[in-house]
Amino acid sequence: MITYCQRDVSRGLYRAFKVLHLKHLTRVSVRMSTSDTAVGLHVIPTRCYFDETVQVIVRGLLPKQSVKLVAEAKDDKGMIFQSSAVHKASEHGEVDLNRSPSLGGTYIGAEPMGLFWSLRPLTPHNKFTWWDASKPVLVDVKVVSHENPGHVLAKETHQRHFMKEGIQRVVVTDGKIRGTLFIPPGPGPFPGVVDLYTLGGGPSEPRASLLANKGFVVLALAFYRYKDLPKKVDKLDLEYFEEGIRFLQKQPKVKGSGVGVISISKSGDLALSMASFLTGIKAVVTVNGCCACTVFPLHYKGTVTPILPADPDKVILTEQGLLDISKAMDDPAANENLASVIPVERAHDCNFMFVASEDDMNWDSVGFAELAAQRLRDSGKENFEIVRYPKAGHFVDVPYMPFYPSGIHAAVGKVVAFGGEAKTNAHAQVDLWGRVQEFFRKHLDTDYAQHKAKL
Template sequence: MIALGSVLALLAVGCSAPAPDGPQIIAGPDGASIAEPVRIVVDGLAPGDPVRVWARANDRMGQWWESSAELTADGTGSVDLTSAESTGGTYQGVDPAGLFWSMRLPDDRAAPVPLAGADDVVVELGVDRDGTTIARSSLRREVRAPDARPIAMAEPGLVGDLYLPAGSGPWPGVLLLGGAEGGRPDPAYAALLANQGFAVLGLAYFGEPRLPTTLTRVPVEYGLSAARWLAERPEVTGPRVGVIGSSRGAEYALLLASSEPDRFGAVVAHAPSDVVWPAPATVPGARRVSSWTREGEDVPFLPLPAGEEPAPEQPVRTAASYAEAVEDAGRWARTTARIPVEDITAPVLLTSGGDDGVWPSTAQAQRAMAAIDAAGNPFGSRHLDFPSAGHPVGGVPNMPTSRTAVPVGPVVLETGGNPAATAGAVRHTFAATLDVLHALTAADG
């Protein structure tokens, strides 16, 4: 949910190399995209050697995020993390990306989302045997290409950044919306999508100067104006653009795409809602105010049940409150608050986690997909659900998912999910997102 724009403090590349006839780490591809598969192999061990392979990276706050795997050398004296089973450490089983998504702070303290908003992620790697480090190396993973060109919007009334791929374009346009954290959406996600050949507008819709302070009465017209601005840019093929939203941004994305269907050629909603909800409970009077307006009037919403205010810094799961609100609402209330997703005239990708602690995204996505299917949507729409994953099922793949308690304003939300399942979901949904966005290229062709 939360996205930060600061650049990582990079580690020095070129750690001490092992002797040619001793153990060594072979890791690659170096400098490739964070979304690409990685391979880490340890050679030069004795067959059956038990070793601990570890990784660590430094975040923007100077904190070390660490991970490890307990492994055994095969009959040739090698450990290949694409096939070797970890029996301990921060992850277990076979997972080539396990050292990346399982990174955590040693003391498990709360901290901003790790390694987000980076140009590069440089990870130091090591191998320990009998408590002694016997080999070291490092691996750089690229998030934002060096020649990516983010441009701050200069359009009056709109706040955001336009991320352009390398080259002269034009490219298909994508509107990117963050969640309840507010501000500009994750620049790492925007840059990574730009690296894939899309002109991405990371749009802030509250929590920035000249915008609403909180997620309260944000105009639908604001997002539609941004989509029109993007479609009319000379760098963008058009006239239809894609839209990607996460969490409350997914709610906004579905609301925008159903309000002006001709504007959007692809829709991706990570952890979405099929109904409109009020402003967050942390906002005074939130249960009586819609998050969105249309023509100056509140978009009808389902009220959340009254409850005790969550204690600051104490993680709280809020999904049950949203499920209760749907269950208690009458048919008229559910109908008026429902987002008319059947009006969307584009492929729709919905993604959800079955252990979502923020809201019941699986049930909400299922209801939305049922409405799309009932309308006979011919555009290849689908719903990807990951039963053991939590709330953050979309975004930059291969980033740490070990931290599930996320500060949002004055409260800490428990996003839920098994970190391994959530990491797998993000990898899967990133590939699926690109598949859906390719509909924009096909339409332009």
């Protein structure tokens, strides 16, 4: 009886071991054929600030395995943006975006942040819009099989924040002005900057908040189409922007030596006008702005600066079916247009940075920058610098902001080309961001300027 039971148990254990062994072999076989259980996706760090870089690494692939990395984000308007890159793993089954070149997708070559700046809207001609800087942008990154795009091997969600801990975000409804104020932590005082964005009039919270992270009190000032401001305007009043300057200067944490203004596109001529007609402005950055008044006439204390005319007959239809409006503006240097040109030589104790993209298809940013600089030279002033970016387009924004090559122009009402090449534009954004901070510190922060002088 005992012998029989031992033989029966032995047979049962053998059968059970055989089943377990077969299951183990099957599991290993699946793992080796797809490698999905071994694949690890690492976005390091998992959260950072929008203007910071990350390291994207994929491990656990088969040697020389081809995979596609896909990134996806949704903006505040609900628009979905996607990017992709095809990579071949190393001999060790690894893809590191710092070294591994993209062989196809929305960008080509070794670009550590390519998945972020090459994000494209699924609905064409949309700009990545983010209204509330207190919220992070969530970017879903996944690794998929190159042969079977529906097979996800690994996935991770990365958070890109705008505001550092301790930054105050204050919605401004003081008097007539509307916008958002960003105040760094600490006793201060800090240099103050007014941030003006382009047509649309709302405040640019991403740029303003990221600048506040660097130690500036920043007022992102709206000028129409925002909250209770007019939805449509036929003129702009410089008194409104003067009120914004005075509001910023009154903030307890703002240094009293003068403030700066940063602008882009249409707001460029507003920034130049503020420096020319108002007091207390020591540094102005214009990114692809115009040296003459555009779109809306500018009123100030009974005087009117007329707009620079545009000629619709000079608009060109591109092969892609987009409008090229780069030659539509009249020549500001022509005698009949001189009344529209901003008298920048009137600016008292102010320094200028004119940023101009050479492939700007919105208008002749390089020519406008040169005209403004020449006007200063003719008055015996050298208080300016010109920064030119070959192959960059109209929208040179904060680092890693998705490229915006075309969209509905607020003044034209139709889709136009804004120009630029995605990779070059992305590199220009990184370079300019450092220049802007250095420029404002040099001209607004006396302590910093003295420290640099000693070095």
